[in-house]
Amino acid sequence: MVISDLFKLWDKNELTIALNHFYGYKREELLLNPNRELKPDELEKMLDLIEKRKKHIPLQYILGKWWFYDIEVEVEEGVLIPRPETEILVEKAIALTKPGMKILEIGTGTGIIAISLAKHTVAEIIAVDISERCIDLSNRNVSLNNISGIDFRKSDLYEAVEGLKFDMIVSNPPYISENERDKLEKELSYEPENALFSGDDGLDIIREIIYKAVYYLNKKGIIIIEIGFDQGEAVRDLLKNSNFTGIELIKDYNGLDRVVVGRLAG
Numbered sequence: 001m002v003i004s005d006l007f008k009l010w011d012k013n014e015l016t017i018a019l020n021h022f023y024g025y026k027r028e029e030l031l032l033n034p035n036r037e038l039k040p041d042e043l044e045k046m047l048d049l050i051e052k053r054k055k056h057i058p059l060q061y062i063l064g065k066w067w068f069y070d071i072e073v074e075v076e077e078g079v080l081i082p083r084p085e086t087e088i089l090v091e092k093a094i095a096l097t098k099p100g101m102k103i104l105e106i107g108t109g110t111g112i113i114a115i116s117l118a119k120h121t122v123a124e125i126i127a128v129d130i131s132e133r134c135i136d137l138s139n140r141n142v143s144l145n146n147i148s149g150i151d152f153r154k155s156d157l158y159e160a161v162e163g164l165k166f167d168m169i170v171s172n173p174p175y176i177s178e179n180e181r182d183k184l185e186k187e188l189s190y191e192p193e194n195a196l197f198s199g200d201d202g203l204d205i206i207r208e209i210i211y212k213a214v215y216y217l218n219k220k221g222i223i224i225i226e227i228g229f230d231q232g233e234a235v236r237d238l239l240k241n242s243n244f245t246g247i248e249l250i251k252d253y254n255g256l257d258r259v260v261v262g263r264l265a266g
Helices: 003-007 012-023 027-032 040-054 059-063 086-096 112-120 132-144 178-183 186-190 204-213 232-241
Strands: 065-068 071-074 101-106 123-129 150-154 166-171 217-226 244-251 257-264
Touching: 003 012, 012 027, 012 040, 012 059, 040 059, 059 065, 071 112, 071 132, 086 112, 086 166, 086 217, 086 257, 101 112, 112 123, 112 132, 112 150, 123 132, 132 150, 166 204, 204 217, 204 232, 232 244, 232 257
Parallel strands: 101 123, 101 166, 123 150, 166 217
Antiparallel strands: 065 071, 217 257, 244 257
């Protein structure tokens, strides 16, 4: 089978990413040589990938790695897959970070937010997650990217940072409503439920993060949270009621509310 025949079987972009990842083929090389014959092992690998994708197994889990911002990380089942929308949160956090700040990330997953901050800022970072699997993966991704300065801790929200104070709290928490469960893409069924769903309105974890943040932030400390597209006003009210000011809603690439920023009143 040649390249052009393979591209008729499944999404060309996904197959191009896979061929580059597994065999080093460049996109331009594949486009310029559509009649290139695939080796037997290459064809077998791609046909297996197509069968897995037909079962809605996420491409990221099949590849075992993914790219976010300017960083490559390992991904695996049981850990939330990094998404482009979260880059908006990272960019804002980087822009607001001053040298020497103490940052807490809640729900680190692959560690990608903390790693991005450590790579592009000079800050002290503690990143927590309730999953030991996430902590192990995050530590592997730190080594993969030769990053230092992050303290990963297994923790249910603030449990492992009792008594500590931070200048910034960042989080991409679960924020999907349980009522939306049956309407979601089938790929999401492979990702961990506790990283996706958060009560009837999707705000259970966000409420807890915000209500308790006042005990862990220094005066004028910053909180940055990724939210659902229809949660902007509700989260703004939560922040206002918890003594946060200067609240900003940041939209995603589709013009929808995606990130909220607030400062604790001094």
